[in-house]
Amino acid sequence: MTYPRVALIGLGLIASSMFWAMRRAGMDSHVTGYARSASTRDTARRIGLCDTICDSAEAAVRDADLVVLAVPVGAMGAIAATIAPHLKPGCTVTDVGSVKASVIEAVAPHLPNGVNFVPAHPMAGTEHSGPESGFASLFDNRWCLIVPEGAPEQATAQLESYWQALGASTERMEVAHHDLVCAVVSHVPHLIAYTMVGVADDLRRVSDQEVIKFSAAGFRDFTRIAASDPTMWRDVFLTNKDAALEILGRFTEELFALQRAIRTGDGDTLFDYFTHTRSIRRGIL
Ligand code: NAD
Structure with missing residues (x-):
């Protein structure tokens, strides 16, 4: 089952590739996006990235069933604190950060009860960055490591299916x-x-x-x-x-x-x- 509404926070290489991969997979999710800089948001609008580009992270996550944190790992905690009061009960929050222990430590304390946190890390990338660098096949035949850390099984399995639809193989791994x-x-x-x-x-x-x-x-x-x-x-x-x-x-x-x-x-x-x-x-x- 795909997520009806997906929010992408941070609109760089990984988030933009996720959006194009979702479209390639035929997912009809409504996708909202947010990036900190106005020029990145303008670029995203110009190239048709996401269905709606929002001017705040709070607006982007409202009603989202899946929230993807795709900002540099040092920015994850602050973003989590900002969006936490606006998350829909029962939604899943995930991240794509290259490091997991520090992201879990920074993000988890902010999330309210009833929100599932399922950290993930797609092992795919290029040396390019920004909203225009993404492409649909980035995750093809790559691993996406899932670090459930106590997340409910149903939420973890749903995120695995989502990443598999984006082209990746998934494997669960312990954080350290x-x-x-x-x-x-x-x-x-x-x-x-x-x-x-x-x-x-x-x-x-x-x-x-x-x-x-x-x-x-x-x-x-x-x-x-x-x-x-x-x-x-x-x-x-x-x-x-x-x-x-x-x-x-x-x-x-x-x-x-x-x-x-x-x-x-x-x-x-x-x-x-x-x-x-x-x-x-x-x-x-
Ligand atoms: P990127 O530089 O292409 O994009 C980052 C995006 O986040 C930009 O749109 C930037 O404007 C936005 N941003 C930065 N700080 C922000 C903040 N405080 N609030 C809101 N938006 C902010 O980066 P990327 O390569 O897409 O990496 C994103 C995440 O994915 C990182 O955590 C990185 O560790 C992880 N990752 C990257 C790669 C890779 O090879 N590039 C691979 C796997 C995972």
């Missing part, structure tokens, strides 16, 4: 495990990509023009995600601190081991390491 998994597969890789661009920029003996000109040799592919939105990624690291630091520590250990192998001319260690990691990487489509 979610944050650790995402630190490994997403958060720290983004940090390393940002760092690699920083290193190239800092290296005065290689000019920016040379980096751009010769970047096909690994740099371009490897650092694509360093073009991602800085607000989103600042919030991810501020809110997934423990897991990010744990994975960063492991990464640093591996890097030091390889640094030592290079310095000492230990080709066997390098070869074995690359052989092992290549076989793992080749298993990822």
